[in-house]
Amino acid sequence: MKESMNPTAYLLLTAARNEEAHIEGTIQAVIAQTQKPVRWMIVSDGSVDRTDEIVSRYAALHPFIELMRASADPTRNFGSKARAINAAYERVRRLDVSFVGVLDADVTFDPSYYAAVLQRMLDAPRLGLAGGMLFDWSDGQFIQQVTDPDWSVSGPIQLFRKDCFEAIGGYLPVRGGVDAVAEVMTRMKGWKVQAFPELHVMHHRQTGTEQRGLLSVFFQRGIEDYQLGYQALFFAGHALRRIREPPWLLGSLLMATGYAWAFLRRTPRKVPSDFIRYLHTEQWTRIRARFYGRQGETL
Structure with a gap:
């Protein structure tokens, strides 16, 4: 694959359904980044609340943000997330970028977050998938997710080298575990997976609780x-x-x-x-x- 003229250029892909309570915080966190994405595709996956309105308002002010609407899946599951992410990627795959990030619509992070992850990936050429450490909101506080940083990057914040994302064919649209599948497929293709515990990301709900107890x-x-x-x-x-x-x-x-x-x-x-x-x-x-x-x- 032809290398990007900008080795740190990246795009973001977000699948959002009825995220009016959290998506504005995520948008503000991305806008505040010292290194912003070339394009941020936000797919409204059948939202019936104010999600579209909020995204449209910010997209009018920030040209790198683009709203894409998808028809609703009758049941919310990670398979629908995979289809939304893959559809968004098809719209922007020809952009000259080196990295592809999947970002959930309910997280926040420091302004230097993406610049820090990108630099770590540049320093490790075989690192195909990276990210920070997720802290879930639970019982009135943020609690660090139980994960192994040498093997796993939490689904809401996975950042891929574009060559790696292309090699694994994007997200496999299975019901449940698309992020885990992506990690394994990344290693199958010869790339490394690494999370960086010093880079904190706040997840404003516990993973998986969007529609279930x-x-x-x-x-x-x-x-x-x-x-x-x-x-x-x-x-x-x-x-x-x-x-x-x-x-x-x-x-x-x-x-x-x-x-x-x-x-x-x-x-x-x-x-x-x-x-x-x-x-x-x-x-x-x-x-x-x-x-x-x-x-x-x-x-």
Whole structure:
């Protein structure tokens, strides 16, 4: 692929549905960036509140913002997010940029955030997917998400090298876990994934709670992990780590229940067999590294 004339040029893609409560804060955070995107495509995914009005008002003042409307999906799920993101990317893929960011409509961050992530990616040429550390709003405070920065970047703030985003074919429109699928596919294509804990991003709701209650979210996470091909032992460690985030032990138990429910029902997998084989190999490698005490390996 032809390199961009500007090695730090990037575009942003946002899928927003009924985000009137949060999207203005996100827009203001992007406008305040010391390094702004070349284009920011905001897809109103069937919004029926003031989302379109808010975005249109800012787009009239800031030419790099563009509103794109999509028809509503009957159910809100991450598959609809993937379709919205991919449609937006098709509109702007010919722009001369080096990076493609997926940004949720309910986050805020410091003015230097994108400049800092971009610089770290420039310093690491094999880094295909990067971002900061997400802090979810829960019980009246921001709580750091439980994740492994050496393996995962939270879905609301994933920033891809454009070559990497093209190589994985954008977001795979599965129900649940499109961000996790993108991480695995990034590594399958030979790129690295890295989050930077020193770069904080405030997420103004707990991930997945847009349309469901918190308890339902954790049950669904277990189902989604099964559908994405998580190996059972790895999943057990993965669920146990969730004890450190609300609703604490109950969340871990609900994840395990969801995984077991999907297993017993033989719920169809949502990803190709080569994806699952790669994921199992990777997860077994991490399990062995964990038991042999290598640093930086967590489930």
